[in-house]
Amino acid sequence: xxxxxxxxxxxxxNVIIFIIISLILFFIDRSDNKYFKITxxxxxxxxxYTTVVLKSPLNFISDTVSSFxxxxxxxxxxxxxxxxxxxxEVTKLxxxxxxxxxxxxxxxxxxxxxxxxxxTIKTKVLSxxxxxxxxxxxxxxxxxxxxxxxDPIIKNNMLVGKITDVNFNSSYGVLITNINSRVPxxxxxxxxxxxxxxxxxxxxxxxxxxxxxxxxxxEDDYVYTTSIDNIMxxxxxxxxxxxxxxxxxxxxPMYDFNQMDYLTIVKMRK
Amino acid sequence: xxSFVNRYIATIILLLSVLISSFEISILGKPISxxxxxxxxxxxVFKISNPGLNFGKGxxxxxxxxxxxxxxxxxxxxxxxxxFIVFAVAAFQASIKLRSLFVSEWISFGVSLIxxxxxxFGLEFLHHETIYKNTQTAHNHMSEIVPLLTxxxxxxxxxPIFWFIISKLVSQNAYR
Numbered sequence: 001x002x003x004x005x006x007x008x009x010x011x012x013x014n015v016i017i018f019i020i021i022s023l024i025l026f027f028i029d030r031s032d033n034k035y036f037k038i039t040x041x042x043x044x045x046x047x048x049y050t051t052v053v054l055k056s057p058l059n060f061i062s063d064t065v066s067s068f069x070x071x072x073x074x075x076x077x078x079x080x081x082x083x084x085x086x087x088x089e090v091t092k093l094x095x096x097x098x099x100x101x102x103x104x105x106x107x108x109x110x111x112x113x114x115x116x117x118x119x120t121i122k123t124k125v126l127s128x129x130x131x132x133x134x135x136x137x138x139x140x141x142x143x144x145x146x147x148x149x150x151d152p153i154i155k156n157n158m159l160v161g162k163i164t165d166v167n168f169n170s171s172y173g174v175l176i177t178n179i180n181s182r183v184p185x186x187x188x189x190x191x192x193x194x195x196x197x198x199x200x201x202x203x204x205x206x207x208x209x210x211x212x213x214x215x216x217x218x219e220d221d222y223v224y225t226t227s228i229d230n231i232m233x234x235x236x237x238x239x240x241x242x243x244x245x246x247x248x249x250x251x252x253p254m255y256d257f258n259q260m261d262y263l264t265i266v267k268m269r270k
Numbered sequence: 271x272x273s274f275v276n277r278y279i280a281t282i283i284l285l286l287s288v289l290i291s292s293f294e295i296s297i298l299g300k301p302i303s304x305x306x307x308x309x310x311x312x313x314x315v316f317k318i319s320n321p322g323l324n325f326g327k328g329x330x331x332x333x334x335x336x337x338x339x340x341x342x343x344x345x346x347x348x349x350x351x352x353x354f355i356v357f358a359v360a361a362f363q364a365s366i367k368l369r370s371l372f373v374s375e376w377i378s379f380g381v382s383l384i385x386x387x388x389x390x391f392g393l394e395f396l397h398h399e400t401i402y403k404n405t406q407t408a409h410n411h412m413s414e415i416v417p418l419l420t421x422x423x424x425x426x427x428x429x430p431i432f433w434f435i436i437s438k439l440v441s442q443n444a445y446r
Contacts, residue, residue, distance in 0.1 A: 014328040015358045022335070022350030026393065029345040040346065047340040051289055058290065129291070129342050136343040165343065172343040 041143070041167040048138055048170045052126055093156070100157075100222070104235050118233050119267045120154075121145055125260045126170065135178050137161070141265065142169045152225070152232050152266045158255040159183065159225060159236045160263055176206060176238065176253060184228045185238050185251075188221030196223070196238055196251055206239060206251040217241050217249045233266055280316040280323055281330040287312055288338045304417065306425045309338065309349075310356045310386060311432045314379050317360035319437035331357060348393055352386045359385070372433070380426050387422050391415075 028036050127138040141147050143166045151163040153173050161175040162183070174181050179198040186193055187208070192215050194208045221241040227234040239253040287308050313331070316323055325331040335350035342349070359382035363375060 011324045011327060011361060012358075014324075015354050015361065018328045018332050019351060019354045019358075021332070022347035022354065024347070026345050026347035026351070029347065030396065043336070044340050047337055051337070051341060054289060127341065138341075138343070 044167040045142070045169045048126060048167070100237065104224075119146075121147070121265050121267060123263055123265055125263060128260060135175050136164070137173045137175070137260065139171050139173060139263065139265070140169070142167045142171050144168050146267050146269065147171050147265055148267070148269045150231065151268050152236060154236055154264050154266060155255060155262075157237055159232075159238045159253075160255050160257075160260070162232075163265065175257060176255075177204070177257070183238065184226050184231060185223050186226040187223050187241065188218060190216075192217075193226060193228070199250070204252070205242075206253060208249070208251055219243050219249075223251055230268070233268070236266075278330075280312075280320075281325055281334070284309060284312050284316075284325075284331075285334050285337070288334055288341065291341075305421060306428050307421060309334075310352065310383065311379075311425060311429055312436070313353055313356050314360045314382060315429070315432050315436045317357060318364055318375050318379075319433070321361075321364035325357070328354070328357070345393075348390070351389055351393070355386045355389060356382045358382075372430075375433075376426075376429060379429055383422055383425060387418060391418060 029040065121141055123139040123141040125137050126140050129136050129138070137153075139153075147163060147166055149163055149166055153160045153162060159176055161173045161178070161181065163171050163173045164180075165172040175198075176183055176196060177198045181196075181198045183196040184193065185196045185208075192212055194211045197207045197209050199205045199207050219241060223238045223241065225232040225234065225236040225238060237254050239251045241249055242252045244250055291308065313325075325334075331353050332350055335353045336346060338344075338349040339346050356379075359378055363378045
């Protein structure tokens with residue numbers, strides 16, 4: 001049985017103080033204050049890299065357990081399966097590359113766009129976090145490496161997401177399937193412009209907003225990024241148009257979001 | 271060493287839950303954190319099962335909330351507000367009880383969750399207010415409530431499991 005004591009009164013006071021501090025922090029952070037941003041970047045980097053170090057023993061245990069499980073499976077069978085998978089993947093990629101190059105050439109002829117060359121940088125994914133409303137990744141490159149907010153995250157010329165927040169040595173990014181992601185895209189041979197928006201009810205599909213009033217899409221049409229306002233480089237593959245059971249079109253991302261160890265950032269700042 | 275771990279077991283477990291939550295274990299294609307908010311359950315259960323526990327007068331709880339914000343890419347203070355709302359309700363419930371009544375504790379946990387989730391939804395609304403101004407994506411507004419509701423219900427339903435484990439096995443020696 002517990003009664004109110006001086007310590008309990010102290011705790012209640014502290015709870016109120018910490019709620020007020022949290023609210024103040026929230027609104028300062030939201031106001032995008034220049035000086036607070038620097039402090040925040042330093043705190044973020046410190047916590048992110050400390051977490052990576054603290055998690056390393058757990059990662060080691062997890063890796064050891066999985067390699068221990070694999071130990072009992074015949075290595076030859078694993079290697080053979082891997083080889084077959086890789087062969088089919090290479091064939092698929094070769095075919096896709098030919099198709100894409102042709103399509104890109106055609107599109108550039110139609111639109112007369114310049115072939116932009118952007119600098120890229122390889123990065124490692126430190127953490128992938130998913131809470132109720134958003135999915136985000138933390139990568140090991142930041143403003144010191146020339147990354148800025150809005151830079152596209154790609155892998156094998158397929159769009160994975162974009163950078164939302166930059167610290168000194170790390171950055172946050174959202175995936176294109178995230179509800180907060182907005183990507184200007186161009187669809188199929190008819191070059192319809194639209195905005196690809198994450199679908200909150202299905203993580204594996206993307207909605208298309210701001211399509212023209214009258215449009216006719218074809219299933220399996222490719223969707224590329226478009227360089228309107230120079231937000232994104234032109235011609236990064238986003239996905240393919242698919243039809244659902246109610247004959248409604250949606251965009252299926254090309255990228256397999258389970259493979260997020262190493263990614264590439266396209267530096268948009270010249 | 272063992273007595274140190276025993277004393278700070280609540281803070282250590284809460285910190286570990288924040289750090290380990292980046293190992294996303296998926297169920298039906300979605301990570302566990304989408305279904306239940308482990309941290310809120312832990313804060314409530316630890317406080318209710320040991321009313322003397324104060325997470326270092328709230329300082330440890332605040333520091334853990336900052337770590338959680340950084341790792342989740344949330345604005346500073348978001349987790350802190352939620353953690354302290356649940357902690358305050360648990361502290362109130364722990365101070366008024368004459369005897370331990372599981373159902374009343376469970377109901378008050380539900381109340382604290384409702385308050386915390388309403389605040390969270392409000393903060394998220396502020397965070398993404400531009401989305402809601404957009405008429406073409408206005409349907410997202412409702413579809414964001416569904417995962418929040420699912421998370422609320424499952425968090426409430428799994429509470430008894432954590433209550434049993436923590437109140438019966440872990441929390442007896444925790445002071446801070």
